[in-house]
Amino acid sequence: MDQPNAIPVCYYELPTTPRISWPNKNPGRNFFGCKNYRYSYGFRNIYCYFFNWFDHPISLRARAVAIGLLRRIRSKEMEKRRERMRWFFGSVAIVIMVCIMK
């Protein structure tokens, strides 16, 4: 990873924060983004689209590997979520059956 020389400021002259990209197009790539990127304060939406990569694009092979790993992680997370839902609805069904039998 390349180290940035300085922390850039956004279009509103606010200091930006280092972040990591997760969409499939650039997984694991580092960038500076504004904290107000698509952020809303109550009824006011403040959008600042400042965005600046601070490392080089990864190779196609590294991107394919990263996408595969992310897909595996998301699949495991979905399976855990499904398992929790099955457990929850199974518990609710048992409670309802016990209440009905009384």
Ligand SMILES: [Zn+2]
């Ligand atoms: Zn900003």
